[in-house]
Amino acid sequence: xxxxxxxxxxxxxxxxxxxxxxxxxxxxxxxxxxxxxxxxxxxxxxxxxxxxxxxxxxxxxxxxxxxxxxxxxxxxxxxxxxxxxxxxxxxxxxxxxxxxxxxxxxxxxxxxxxxxxxxxxxxxxxxxxxxxxxxxxxxxxxxxxxxxxxxxxxxxxxxxxxxxxxxxxxxxxxxxxxxxxxxxxxxxxxxxxxxxxxxxxxxxxxxxxxxxxxxxxxxxxxxxxxxxxxxxxxxxxxxxxxxxxxxxxxxxxxxxxxxxxxxxxxxxxxxxxxxxxxxxxxxxxxxxxxxxxxxxxxxxxxxxxxxxxxxxxxxxxxxxxxxxxxxxxxxxxxx
Amino acid sequence: xxxxxxxxxxxxxxxxxxxxxxxxxxxxxxxxxxxxxxxxxxxxxxxxxxxxxxxxxxxxxxxxxxxxxxxxxxxxxxxxxxxxxxxxxxxxxxxxxxxxxxxxxxxxxxxxxxxxxxxxxxxxxxxxxxxxxxxxxxxxxxxxxxxxxxxxxxxxxxxxxxxxxxxxxxxxxxxxxxxxxxxxxxxxxxxxxxxxxxxxxxxxxxxxxxxxxxxxxxxxxxxxxxxxxxxxxxxxxxxxxxxxxxxxxxxxxxxxxxxxxxxxxxxxxxxxxxxxxxxxxxxxxxxxxxxxxxxxxxxxxxxxxxxxxxxxxxxxxxxxxxxxxxxxxxxxxxx
DNA sequence: TTGAAAGCGCTAACAC
DNA sequence: GTGTTAGCGCTTTCAA
Numbered sequence: 012x013x014x015x016x017x018x019x020x021x022x023x024x025x026x027x028x029x030x031x032x033x034x035x036x037x038x039x040x041x042x043x044x045x046x047x048x049x050x051x052x053x054x055x056x057x058x059x060x061x062x063x064x065x066x067x068x069x070x071x072x073x074x075x076x077x078x079x080x081x082x083x084x085x086x087x088x089x090x091x092x093x094x095x096x097x098x099x100x101x102x103x104x105x106x107x108x109x110x111x112x113x114x115x116x117x118x119x120x121x122x123x124x125x126x127x128x129x130x131x132x133x134x135x136x137x138x139x140x141x142x143x144x145x146x147x148x149x150x151x152x153x154x155x156x157x158x159x160x161x162x163x164x165x166x167x168x169x170x171x172x173x174x175x176x177x178x179x180x181x182x183x184x185x186x187x188x189x190x191x192x193x194x195x196x197x198x199x200x201x202x203x204x205x206x207x208x209x210x211x212x213x214x215x216x217x218x219x220x221x222x223x224x225x226x227x228x229x230x231x232x233x234x235x236x237x238x239x240x241x242x243x244x245x246x247x248x249x250x251x252x253x254x255x256x257x258x259x260x261x262x263x264x265x266x267x268x269x270x271x272x273x274x275x276x277x278x279x280x281x282x283x284x285x286x287x288x289x290x291x292x293x294x295x296x297x298x299x300x301x302x303x304x305x306x307x308x309x310x311x312x313x314x315x316x317x318x319x320x321x322x323x324x325x326x327x328x329x330x331x332x333x334x335x336x337x338x339x340x341x342x343x344x345x346x
Numbered sequence: 347x348x349x350x351x352x353x354x355x356x357x358x359x360x361x362x363x364x365x366x367x368x369x370x371x372x373x374x375x376x377x378x379x380x381x382x383x384x385x386x387x388x389x390x391x392x393x394x395x396x397x398x399x400x401x402x403x404x405x406x407x408x409x410x411x412x413x414x415x416x417x418x419x420x421x422x423x424x425x426x427x428x429x430x431x432x433x434x435x436x437x438x439x440x441x442x443x444x445x446x447x448x449x450x451x452x453x454x455x456x457x458x459x460x461x462x463x464x465x466x467x468x469x470x471x472x473x474x475x476x477x478x479x480x481x482x483x484x485x486x487x488x489x490x491x492x493x494x495x496x497x498x499x500x501x502x503x504x505x506x507x508x509x510x511x512x513x514x515x516x517x518x519x520x521x522x523x524x525x526x527x528x529x530x531x532x533x534x535x536x537x538x539x540x541x542x543x544x545x546x547x548x549x550x551x552x553x554x555x556x557x558x559x560x561x562x563x564x565x566x567x568x569x570x571x572x573x574x575x576x577x578x579x580x581x582x583x584x585x586x587x588x589x590x591x592x593x594x595x596x597x598x599x600x601x602x603x604x605x606x607x608x609x610x611x612x613x614x615x616x617x618x619x620x621x622x623x624x625x626x627x628x629x630x631x632x633x634x635x636x637x638x639x640x641x642x643x644x645x646x647x648x649x650x651x652x653x654x655x656x657x658x659x660x661x662x663x664x665x666x667x668x669x670x671x672x673x674x675x676x677x678x679x680x681x
Numbered sequence: 682t683t684g685a686a687a688g689c690g691c692t693a694a695c696a697c
Numbered sequence: 698g699t700g701t702t703a704g705c706g707c708t709t710t711c712a713a
């Protein structure tokens with residue numbers, strides 16, 4: 012590939028200095044119409060496109076951020092990305108998208124690489140493995156922690172009221188008479204899973220129900236997890252399942268549909284955390300906590316853009332209040 | 347945020363020249379162990395991280411590519427991204443992910459911005475609106491055209507045998523006796539949709555079936571499209587539906603499940619193009635063309651990496667041969 | 682309104 | 698082994 016034209020080529024061709032060309036490009040000063048015309052012609056002649064990196068090196072304004080998500084094929088994160096991308100595009104901000112794959116080492120490596128690229132900010136839904144590193148980075152580079160709250164880090168954070176929401180959901184299940192409950196653990200180590208589980212556990216404890224009264228499913232693997240759901244739907248011991256993750260709830264609904272279509276009607280009640288997609292595909296009105304990606308995305312984009320424009324503004328710590336929808340998927344116990 | 351340390355700071359602190367620091371960082375030469383030790387200490391003292399942009403400016407090696415996809419929330423593209431990201435990560439290549447949203451203007455703007463960033467390559471599943479621009483860009487920057495073949499552009503291309511695969515699928519439907527068929531159009535303007543439609547249409551024509559013998563659904567909007575599917579499933583005029591897009595096939599399966607669960611058993615046969623996910627969620631073995639994202643991704647990554655390492659190597663034009671799976675979703679006509 | 686020159690943070694050729 | 702120096706492509710004073 013041949014070398015691209017530089018500002019020098021333009022200057023020489025238009026018979027002006029490079030400073031003048033720069034002024035033309037940035038429209039930072041009035042130029043003699045004649046000069047401007049010559050520069051314009053030169054730019055067209057060479058198909059000149061300014062080098063943004065050289066520009067950034069000089070003027071310290073990258074207009075690039077890095078986003079580290081644990082799993083971009085997870086519809087929740089994919090939808091978040093899509094939504095904020097739109098808002099960032101308008102602000103002429105580029106995104107280096109990184110997939111940590113829930114792997115602490117990979118996440119760490121990405122953090123270093125993003126720092127080398129001198130991104131204007133790092134948005135991250137952290138694995139939890141690099142807590143100290145994030146704390147340190149946040150002292151010199153804007154860090155925005157998304158979805159998974161990190162305690163004791165002085166950075167913008169946006170997360171949900173996971174503890175409370177899950178606690179309320181548990182209360183509801185109990186109020187319908189269920190006392191043998193299956194609980195499906197979320198991603199290991201993530202704060203989201205932790206808080207939701209605490210919400211569940213402590214609410215159970217409040218009602219005198221200990222770990223003997225619930226059945227914990229900790230499998231993360233899709234096939235194995237669906238196998239567990241299968242068993243759950245076929246038996247009668249456990250009367251309700253609490254699935255506090257849209258992705259796993261989706262698997263559950265798939266599994267349930269399969270059985271349903273084969274003619275098996277399970278009596279198992281269920282509830283969980285869901286995005287609009289799961290509410291949509293469930294044929295029975297879902298009882299659960301709705302996580303609207305568009306709301307997350309709008310708030311997240313706002314925080315990002317604000318941080319870039321006002322690097323020294325006060326740190327934001329936003330807890331999204333998720334609302335709890337009462338459907339029919341939790342039946343009255345025994346009926 | 348305070349300014350980051352530069353190579354100068356390190357040099358001064360370690361009492362060496364910046365060249366020596368550079369050598370230490372790049373391990374490009376043997377250093378006196380003592381000197382190396384002092385530099386190491388200085389780097390730790392300042393928490394120094396080299397500026398990759400300055401480096402790239404000098405040595406012309408960005409190790410960044412741009413990817414423009416039409417819809418990253420589409421599971422097909424999200425999975426492709428996830429898979430190639432893994433391979434690119436190993437090669438220390440960053441990705442600027444751009445969502446064209448099927449919008450030609452936005453795509454055009456992204457193309458210019460990527461050129462300004464001097465990306466090493468542009469990977470694009472084009473809307474089709476910027477054909478000429480792409481042709482021009484491909485003369486100076488490596489362009490890799492994915493999924494949607496663009497005629498007459500001298501760039502690496504990876505796409506599927508859409509015409510043939512869809513033609514075979516149509517043959518199969520006809521061989522089972524169906525002659526009143528619904529065809530669901532894909533994305534407007536995309537070459538994928540075009541070739542698949544031609545495959546369908548010409549195969550129909552070969553059997554003497556013209557546009558009177560099939561019912562075309564062109565809606566792109568999700569709700570409206572599902573509404574159409576609903577009608578289709580409830581009536582008896584049309585006996586088979588051909589849905590040549592995983593995304594829409596997914597909507598179709600959802601709609602079908604809803605009806606099924608409500609007790610309605612539709613006699614409609616159906617087939618389409620599907621990723622493993624759709625094969626998985628369909629309770630009846632699906633008849634259709636399987637699009638394995640992992641295969642696309644592996645080939646795509648290989649092309650990208652090869653192009654970056656050998657910019658002048660011969661242009662690759664790869665047609666993926668999609669295989670056609672015979673399930674049970676196309677019943678024998680009248681049964 | 683324009684040009685000359687310094688310099689952003691780094692690499693690489695050349696010298697010692 | 699290490700330092701000096703030029704320069705990547707651009708912006709931004711400072712002069713004129």
